Amino acid sequence: MYGRREYLIHLLTEAAEIEHNLLCSYLYAAFSLKRGGESSAREFRALDGWRATIMGVAIEEMGHLALVNNMLVATGGAPHFDRPNLPVAPGYHPAAFVVRLMPLTRSALDHFIYLERPLDESIADGRDFRAREPMKRTPTPGHFTPSTPDYDTIGEFYGEIRETLLALANSSGSGAILDTADRQCVVDMPGVIPIRNLSDALSALDTIVEQGEGSTSEKADCHFARFRAMREEWLALEALNPDFAPAHPAAYDPVMRRPSAEAERVWVTNPPAERLLDLGNAMYGFTLMLLEQAYAIGTPQQRRAGLAAAAMTMMRTLSDIGHALVQVPAVESGAVNAGLTFAVPRNLRSASAESAVRLSLERLEELRRGAEALGLARVRTAIDRAAAQVNS
Numbered sequence: 001m002y003g004r005r006e007y008l009i010h011l012l013t014e015a016a017e018i019e020h021n022l023l024c025s026y027l028y029a030a031f032s033l034k035r036g037g038e039s040s041a042r043e044f045r046a047l048d049g050w051r052a053t054i055m056g057v058a059i060e061e062m063g064h065l066a067l068v069n070n071m072l073v074a075t076g077g078a079p080h081f082d083r084p085n086l087p088v089a090p091g092y093h094p095a096a097f098v099v100r101l102m103p104l105t106r107s108a109l110d111h112f113i114y115l116e117r118p119l120d121e122s123i124a125d126g127r128d129f130r131a132r133e134p135m136k137r138t139p140t141p142g143h144f145t146p147s148t149p150d151y152d153t154i155g156e157f158y159g160e161i162r163e164t165l166l167a168l169a170n171s172s173g174s175g176a177i178l179d180t181a182d183r184q185c186v187v188d189m190p191g192v193i194p195i196r197n198l199s200d201a202l203s204a205l206d207t208i209v210e211q212g213e214g215s216t217s218e219k220a221d222c223h224f225a226r227f228r229a230m231r232e233e234w235l236a237l238e239a240l241n242p243d244f245a246p247a248h249p250a251a252y253d254p255v256m257r258r259p260s261a262e263a264e265r266v267w268v269t270n271p272p273a274e275r276l277l278d279l280g281n282a283m284y285g286f287t288l289m290l291l292e293q294a295y296a297i298g299t300p301q302q303r304r305a306g307l308a309a310a311a312m313t314m315m316r317t318l319s320d321i322g323h324a325l326v327q328v329p330a331v332e333s334g335a336v337n338a339g340l341t342f343a344v345p346r347n348l349r350s351a352s353a354e355s356a357v358r359l360s361l362e363r364l365e366e367l368r369r370g371a372e373a374l375g376l377a378r379v380r381t382a383i384d385r386a387a388a389q390v391n392s
Contacts, residue, residue, distance in 0.1 A: 004168040005176075009077035010146040011161045014093075016068045016080040018154065019208075021099045022115065023061040024086060024342040029112075030054040031322030031340065032103030032247040046237055047246050050104070050230055055319075057223050060211050062315070063189035067204040069295065070184040074177050074195035075168075079185075079295040081288045081348055086341070087253050094137060094150045094157075098129040101254065101339060103247035103326065109231055116224040118213040119153055128252070155213045162205050169198050177201060182301065185294040187308045250326040250339040256281060266330050266338075273328040273338035279370045279379075280321035285345040286363055287314040290390075292348045293356045302392075307356070310389040317382035360390045 033047050033054075069079040084092055087100035097115070102108045107126035114125040139149040151157040169176040174197075181194040191207035193200055213224045238244045251266035256277055259265035268277050290311035294304050322340045330338040364387045371379040 004164060004171060005076055007146045008075055008161070008164045008168055009072065011148060011157075011164060012068055012072045012075065012077060013080045014148050015157065015161065016065060016072065017083040018093065018097070018157075019061050019065040019068060020081065020083045021086065021088060021093075023058055023065065025099060025101060026054050026058040026061065026112070027318070027322065028101045028250075028339055028342075029104040029108055029247075030058065031319060032250045032326045034246060034248060035323070040241070043237060043241070043244065043246070046233055050233075050246070053226050053230060054104075057226060059189060060191075060223070062312075063187065063192045064208045064211070066185060066187050066189065066192045067195075067208060070186075070193070070195045071201055071204060073180045073184050073295060074201065075165075076178055079292065081291050083344060085343055091137065094152070098125070100129070100252070101341065102128065102252050103250040103339070105247065106231075106234065109227060109234065112227045113224060113231065115154065116212050116222070116227060117153060118224060119155055121224075153213065155209050158205055158209050162202065165198070165201055165205075174198075183295060183297060185291070185304055185308050187312060248326040248337055249335065250337050251330050254330060254339045254341050256341050256343055266336055268330045268338045268341075270329050270332045270334070270338070273325060273330055275374060276321055276325050276328065277338060277341065279367070279374060279376075280318060280325065280340045281343045282370070283314055283318060283321070283367055283379075283383075284340070284342055286367065287311050287318075288344065288348050289363075290314065290360065293360070296356065299356065303356070306389050306392040307360070309392075310360070310386040313382055313386040313389060317379050320376065320378050320382075357390055361387055364390065 030051050033051050035044075035047070065081075069081075072079055087098075090098075093099060098111070105126075105128070107128040110124070110126035111129040114123050114129070117123050137148065137150045139147050149160065151160065165176070177195060177197050177200075179196075181196050184194045186192055186194055191204075191211065193204065195201050195204060210219065211222060213222055219225060234244075234246075251268070253265050254268050254277075255265045256268060256274075258267055268274055290307050293299065294307040294311065299307070318340065325338045325340055328338050330336050364383055368380055368383045368387075371383060
C-alpha cells in the first residue's frame with residue numbers, strides 16, 4: 001500500500017544509520033590499538049598497518065554515508081545524520097546485526113568480517129556479538145507506513161534498495177531522481193558524487209557494495225578482504241606470542257551518563273577521562289551539525305564545501321582524543337580504561353544559511369577553549385583549521 005518512493009526513503013534512512021554505526025565501531029577499534037613502545041617491533045609494524053587499514057575503511061564508510069545522504073536528497077528525502085546511541089538495542093537493526101563499541105579483540109575483528117561478508121561466504125559472528133535473543137523483523141506489506149524487512153548481509157540490504165529504486169524509476173521515469181544536485185554535498189573521498197540521475201544512483205550503490213564486501217569474495221581491496229587479511233596476520237603473531245594483545249583495555253560499551261541498573265555499560269566517572277570524553281563527544285556532535293548544515297537549503301555551493309571540509313577536519317582530529325581516552329581508567333583506580341562514546345546530540349540543528357557561519361564559529365571557539373584547557377595543542381590547532389574552513 002505504501003508508495004515506492006516512501007519505501008525507498010525509509011530504506012535509505014536505515015542505510016545512513018547502518019553506515020554511521022559501523023563507522024563509529026571501526027573508529028573505536030582503531031583508537032584502541034597500542035602504539036610504538038607498547039609492543040615488539042614486529043607487532044608495532046603490524047598494529048601500525050592495522051590502524052591504517054581500519055581508518056581507511058572508516059573513511060570509506062564516511063563516503064558511503066555521504067553517498068546515501070546524497071541519494072536521500074535526490075529521491076525527495078532529507079539528509080540523515082541522527083542514529084541511536086551505542087550499543088544499538090536488539091531489534092532496531094536486523095537480527096544478524098549487533099552494533100556495539102569494543103576495543104580490537106579477536107571477537108571484534110571476527111564481527112567486522114561477519115558484517116562485511118559477501119553472500120557467498122558462510123561465517124560465524126564474533127562471540128561477543130551474537131544476539132542472545134535474535135529479534136527478527138517482519139515487514140508489513142499492505143500498510144501505508146513502510147517497514148524494513150530483515151536481511152542477512154549489507155549487500156543483500158543494498159540489493160533491496162537497488163530493486164526499489166529501479167521499480168520507482170520504472171513507474172516515475174526521470175521523475176524518480178529530483179533536480180537537487182545543488183543541495184547535495186560532495187566530500188573529497190573516492191567514489192563520492194552528486195546524484196543527478198538514475199545512472200548516478202546505481203553507480204553510488206555499486207561503490208558502496210564493492211568497497212564493502214566486494215562484487216565477489218575474491219576482491220582483494222574490499223573491506224571484507226582487508227579485515228580477513230588482518231585476522232591471518234593476527235593468528236601468525238599469536239603463534240609467536242600467545243600473550244599478544246594489540247589493544248589497550250578499553251571499555252566495552254562505555255557511556256557518559258549513568259546507565260540504567262540493568263544495562264551492562266561502563267560509566268566513565270574518572271575526572272580526567274570524563275573531561276576528555278566530554279570534549280570528544282562535543283566535537284563529534286558538532287561535526288554532525290556541520291554535515292547537517294552542509295545540506296541545508298539555501299547554502300551556496302562554496303559554503304557547502306567549506307562546512308564539509310571543516311567536518312572532515314573535526315572527524316580526523318577525534319583520533320587524538322580517542323587514543324588518549326583508551327589509556328585513562330574509566331573509573332578511579334579501575335582496571336578498565338575509557339573510550340569515546342560517540343553520543344549524538346538531541347538536536348542536529350540546521351541553521352539558516354545566513355547564521356550558519358556565525359553559529360559554527362561561536363561553537364568552534366568554545367571547543368577551542370576546551371582543548372586549550374586540557375592542554376591538547378594538536379586538537380586546538382585542528383579546531384583553528386576547521387574555523388578557517390568554515391569562514392572560507
